[in-house]
Amino acid sequence: MHLLRTVFWSTGSSRHALADRLEFSKSKANALTAGLIEQGLLEEIGLQQSSGGRRAEMLQLARSLGVVIGVDLGATSLDVAVMRPDLGILAHHTEDADVRAGPGVVLARVRELIRELLARCGVSPKKVIGIGMGVPGPVDFASAQLVNPPLMPEWDAFSIREYLGETFTAPVFVDNDVNLMALGELWRLQRSLQNFMVIKIGTGIGCGIVCHGEVYRGATGSAGDVGHICVDLAGPRCHCGNFGCVEAMAAAPAIVRMATEAAQAGESPALAQLLRANGKLTAMEVGQASRNGDAAANAIIQRSGSLIGQMLASVVNFFNPSHVFIGGGVTQIGPLLLASVRQSVYHRSLALSTRHLDIQYTPLGNQAGLVGAGALAMQESLRLHGVRE
Amino acid sequence: MHLLRTVFWSTGSSRHALADRLEFSKSKANALTAGLIEQGLLEEIGLQQSSGGRRAEMLQLARSLGVVIGVDLGATSLDVAVMRPDLGILAHHTEDADVRAGPGVVLARVRELIRELLARCGVSPKKVIGIGMGVPGPVDFASAQLVNPPLMPEWDAFSIREYLGETFTAPVFVDNDVNLMALGELWRLQRSLQNFMVIKIGTGIGCGIVCHGEVYRGATGSAGDVGHICVDLAGPRCHCGNFGCVEAMAAAPAIVRMATEAAQAGESPALAQLLRANGKLTAMEVGQASRNGDAAANAIIQRSGSLIGQMLASVVNFFNPSHVFIGGGVTQIGPLLLASVRQSVYHRSLALSTRHLDIQYTPLGNQAGLVGAGALAMQESLRLHGVRE
Numbered sequence: 001m002h003l004l005r006t007v008f009w010s011t012g013s014s015r016h017a018l019a020d021r022l023e024f025s026k027s028k029a030n031a032l033t034a035g036l037i038e039q040g041l042l043e044e045i046g047l048q049q050s051s052g053g054r055r056a057e058m059l060q061l062a063r064s065l066g067v068v069i070g071v072d073l074g075a076t077s078l079d080v081a082v083m084r085p086d087l088g089i090l091a092h093h094t095e096d097a098d099v100r101a102g103p104g105v106v107l108a109r110v111r112e113l114i115r116e117l118l119a120r121c122g123v124s125p126k127k128v129i130g131i132g133m134g135v136p137g138p139v140d141f142a143s144a145q146l147v148n149p150p151l152m153p154e155w156d157a158f159s160i161r162e163y164l165g166e167t168f169t170a171p172v173f174v175d176n177d178v179n180l181m182a183l184g185e186l187w188r189l190q191r192s193l194q195n196f197m198v199i200k201i202g203t204g205i206g207c208g209i210v211c212h213g214e215v216y217r218g219a220t221g222s223a224g225d226v227g228h229i230c231v232d233l234a235g236p237r238c239h240c241g242n243f244g245c246v247e248a249m250a251a252a253p254a255i256v257r258m259a260t261e262a263a264q265a266g267e268s269p270a271l272a273q274l275l276r277a278n279g280k281l282t283a284m285e286v287g288q289a290s291r292n293g294d295a296a297a298n299a300i301i302q303r304s305g306s307l308i309g310q311m312l313a314s315v316v317n318f319f320n321p322s323h324v325f326i327g328g329g330v331t332q333i334g335p336l337l338l339a340s341v342r343q344s345v346y347h348r349s350l351a352l353s354t355r356h357l358d359i360q361y362t363p364l365g366n367q368a369g370l371v372g373a374g375a376l377a378m379q380e381s382l383r384l385h386g387v388r389e
Numbered sequence: 390m391h392l393l394r395t396v397f398w399s400t401g402s403s404r405h406a407l408a409d410r411l412e413f414s415k416s417k418a419n420a421l422t423a424g425l426i427e428q429g430l431l432e433e434i435g436l437q438q439s440s441g442g443r444r445a446e447m448l449q450l451a452r453s454l455g456v457v458i459g460v461d462l463g464a465t466s467l468d469v470a471v472m473r474p475d476l477g478i479l480a481h482h483t484e485d486a487d488v489r490a491g492p493g494v495v496l497a498r499v500r501e502l503i504r505e506l507l508a509r510c511g512v513s514p515k516k517v518i519g520i521g522m523g524v525p526g527p528v529d530f531a532s533a534q535l536v537n538p539p540l541m542p543e544w545d546a547f548s549i550r551e552y553l554g555e556t557f558t559a560p561v562f563v564d565n566d567v568n569l570m571a572l573g574e575l576w577r578l579q580r581s582l583q584n585f586m587v588i589k590i591g592t593g594i595g596c597g598i599v600c601h602g603e604v605y606r607g608a609t610g611s612a613g614d615v616g617h618i619c620v621d622l623a624g625p626r627c628h629c630g631n632f633g634c635v636e637a638m639a640a641a642p643a644i645v646r647m648a649t650e651a652a653q654a655g656e657s658p659a660l661a662q663l664l665r666a667n668g669k670l671t672a673m674e675v676g677q678a679s680r681n682g683d684a685a686a687n688a689i690i691q692r693s694g695s696l697i698g699q700m701l702a703s704v705v706n707f708f709n710p711s712h713v714f715i716g717g718g719v720t721q722i723g724p725l726l727l728a729s730v731r732q733s734v735y736h737r738s739l740a741l742s743t744r745h746l747d748i749q750y751t752p753l754g755n756q757a758g759l760v761g762a763g764a765l766a767m768q769e770s771l772r773l774h775g776v777r778e
Contacts, residue, residue: 195608207707211600218709219584222742229703230737233621242737314618314703318596320607348619348631353611 003032004041005382007059010190011086014058033059040064061085061378066127068381069114069170070373073106074177074329075099075136075151075203080113082121083374085129087187091117092370099136102154107163114168128170130384132377133160134177134369136204138222144174147221150239151204173380177369178224181327182208183215183379184364184372196321198362199226200328201308205247207315227251229311250307252283252330258300259286268296287333301333302340309344316349316357327362327369392421393430394771396448399579400475403447422448429453450474450767455516457770458503458559459762462495463566463718464488464525464540464592469502471510472763474518476576480506481759488525491543496552503557517559519773521766522549523566523758525593527611533563536610539628540593562769564606567613569761570716571597572604573753576764585710587751588615589717590697594636596704616640618700639696641672641719647689648675657685676722690722691729698733705738705746716751716758 006022007013013021019029036042043062065085072079078097082090093113099106110133118125137149144161146152161172175183178200185198191213198208207224209216217223227247228240235244248254259281263271270289275281289297312324324345326338342359349357362368395411396402402410408418425431432451454474461468467486471479482502488495499522507514526538533550535541550561564572567589574587580602587597596613598605606612616636617629624633637643648670652660659678664670678686701713713734715727731748738746751757 195605209707211605212603214601216584216600218742219711220709220742220745223707223709225706225709225742228738229706230699310619311703314700315707317614317618318598318612318704318707320609320612320614322608349617353607353609353614356609 003036004061005379007042008061008085008378008382009187011060012058013190018059037062066129067118067121067123068129068374068377069131069168070370070377071110071114071131071133072177072180072369072373073097073099073110073133073135074369077329078106078109078113079370080110080117081370081374082114082117082123085378087371087374087378089370090121090123093117099152099155103158103160103163107160111164111167125168125170128168130170130377130381131164131168131172132180132373132375132380133164133172133174134180134373134376135160135174136177136202136206138225139174139176139179140221141175141217144172146174171381171384173376175372175376176206176208176221176224178206178208178327179215179217180208180372180376181325181362181364181368182210182372183375184368184370185325185362186210186213186215187375188364188371193322195319196323196325197224197315197319198325198327198368199308199312201251201326201330202328203252205251205308205311209319226311226315229314231307231310246307246311250304255283255286255300255304255330255333256281258303259289259297262296262300268294270294271297283330284332287337290336291334298336301336304330305337305340306344309341310348312341312345312359313348316345316353320353322356322358324357324359325362325368326359327364327366329366331361392425393450394768396431397450397474397767397771398576400449401447402579407448426451455518456507456510456512457518457763457766458520458557459759459766460499460503460520460522461566461569461758461762462486462488462499462522462524463758466718467495467498467502468759469499469506470759470763471503471506471512474767476760476763476767478759479510479512482506488541488544492547492549492552496549500553500556514557514559517557519559519766519770520553520557520561521569521762521764521769522553522561522563523569523762523765524549524563525566525591525595527614528563528565528568529610530564530606533561560770560773562765564761564765565595565597565610565613566758567595567597568604568606569597569765570714570751570753570757571599571761572764572768573757573759573761574714574751575599575602575604577753577760582711584708585712585714586613586704586708587714587716587757588697588701590640590715590719591717592641594640594697594700598708615700615704618703620696620699635696635700639693644672644675644689644693644719644722645670647692648678648686651685651689657683659683660686672719673721676726679725680723687725690725693719694726694729695733698730699737701730701734701748702737705734705742709742711745712747712749714749714751714757716753716755718755720750 019026040062042059044057045060068083070081079094081092137146140147145157146155160174164172182198194213196210200206205227207226209224228245230244231246232244235249238245238248259271262268263275274285286297290301408415429451431448433446457472459470468483470481526535529536534546535544549563553561571587583602585599589595594616596615598613617634619633620635621633627634627637648660651657652664663674675686679690
């Protein structure tokens with residue numbers, strides 16, 4: 001199985017690059033891959049552009065193996081995709097969702113969407129290799145259950161695996177959404193970065209950690225729970241019971257609250273007009289107002305970015321990552337948020353931690369979670385099935 | 390080399406426990422160890438107490454291999470030891486030191502102490518397998534040099550390896566002091582804990598990180614630099630240029646400063662008397678006053694512990710370790726400091742991160758750095774020499 005996993009983590013590599021990565025001789029790699037091609041587990045996909053000499057065949061997991069399902073559930077959104085073993089997307093659907101409706105309602109919709117998308121591709125449910133799902137809360141990875149999720153208390157200890165297992169025979173794997181964003185980026189990078197972080201800023205603030213080239217989940221699975229790091233001892237009370245948590249002061253609901261106050265105080269005609277028209281504001285509208293030059297909106301986004309940067313500075317001093325990737329809905333606000341985060345981190349962190357630190361939006365954009373869900377399904381299914389090589 | 394390293398990391402284990410750990414059959418493990426015993430690399434050390442049945446022989450690295458040297462240099466102290474391959478101490482010397490005297494002065498003393506201790510044991514310098522040294526600043530592990538060390542600027546890019554290499558032929562390995570405390574505890578635990586932190590509180594505050602069962606040094610070697618995490622935006626200016634760093638507000642110099650102010654303000658007759666007698670105070674004296682029931686000393690220690698706990702709460706939310714071990718000179722203050730740290734962390738961290746979190750003083754006490762230096766020397770020498778098995 002080691003070779004199949006290596007092929008999956010090296011999608012688009014030649015036989016020879018694979019042999020190097022596995023520390024096999026070329027002849028051993030050739031013999032092994034020939035066997036796996038014969039068994040229908042691997043296939044060749046044309047010729048790779050080479051820097052000189054003869055061109056090398058690229059290998060990938062055989063499409064005939066089946067498909068994987070990726071599910072990315074956010075606090076307010078749901079993405080489902082059917083993917084090839086190389087995580088190429090065959091069908092994808094995205095819609096608004098509300099996790100507070102409870103697991104019964106939400107998972108019924110997930111099941112329905114999986115069926116619809118499979119039918120759209122003409123793929124039988126029997127051809128599903130694995131299902132990977134990201135959820136916006138702390139997960140016990142072994143049992144695939146949420147543990148005391150603050151945003152979705154009804155999901156506590158609910159068996160997602162059992163629910164989906166009634167309909168699909170494929171194994172079901174569940175992880176925290178931002179862990180899967182980190183896994184998605186790690187897969188896309190073919191593990192070329194060993195130590196980095198992914199921050200998701202949306203309804204809450206969470207962090208996925210890659211350490212020594214693997215997603216790090218912590219001693220009890222709650223690593224990366226940075227939303228409740230204190231950034232102001234005199235700050236407002238958070239739903240967790242503490243004061244001044246970065247999530248309570250800088251995530252989407254805080255941006256909306258600050259913008260509503262600014263509109264009501266007459267500090268922003270643009271936001272006041274939107275508030276009158278719709279009865280409420282969204283973080284996206286604050287971003288739009290900022291891009292249009294609204295001073296109050298700019299100040300709110302800078303404040304949010306600065307607080308997030310303050311939290312990140314602590315974490316970067318501790319973890320010294322090579323990259324921080326920022327994702328989640330709030331990143332659609334635009335470049336001002338990223339600039340404010342960067343300014344705050346570079347100001348507060350030690351020179352040594354930040355001298356080579358790269359802070360940018362997630363390269364996979366809003367697909368990071370979905371790619372990570374597919375990578376989880378494929379990786380864990382390969383581990384589970386243990387096909388003999 | 391793999392088996393020798395496994396024996397080193399399993400000091401005191403039986404052949405059969407070793408075979409389990411290596412996932413070898415008993416017969417393969419027996420054959421390999423017999424060969425290594427014949428080559429003089431391993432030796433048997435009597436019989437292990439067994440829970441039943443016949444008793445199994447314990448294996449260890451052969452004493453005839455030679456000795457390792459451990460050097461633990463703190464900002465104000467120097468420890469040097471000669472150790473057996475199983476890190477049993479043959480000779481040990483500790484004395485006050487001042488790293489600000491520069492590498493020439495300090496390393497000449499290190500060299501002299503190594504020679505003296507070897508002579509005391511009757512061991513030739515040629516029998517030194519490796520030298521491991523911890524230093525109180527950020528280290529580039531590959532070059533064994535300090536990089537911009539704030540406490541010891543004269544050491545920047547000084548080649549410790551070259552200096553000691555003029556006298557000793559054994560390879561020299563250098564790491565940050567608190568990374569070596571973490572390595573020492575990891576070795577003592579035989580890697581039974583996979584994810585933990587060691588905090589050193591002395592002149593500065595630093596952190597060693599163990600992640601996935603290995604010491605984690607970060608993308609550029611500065612992981613664990615927690616001393617400059619901000620705990621009070623309105624706090625005093627730190628030598629790093631920022632405000633409210635935990636090191637500036639809670640490490641030994643801050644404790645001494647607060648105690649001196651309390652003595653001068655007439656808040657503590659006990660501290661005032663010590664100040665008059667000696668012209669200055671030490672953190673140890675503040676600890677002694679606290680243990681004698683001095684209210685001002687108690688308040689100072691509680692404040693220091695609370696600020697350190699506040700920094701730790703952020704880091705624990707992010708990293709979710711199973712254990713936090715606290716070491717360094719300031720721990721000699723006594724149980725009140727530990728109690729204050731615990732109270733602050735448990736108050737501020739998410740329930741999920743702290744439900745099973747264990748916070749205690751380093752089990753190896755003030756020997757953690759020295760054991761870590763020996764472990765570094767042995768581990769890296771085994772890796773370097775690549776003796777064929």
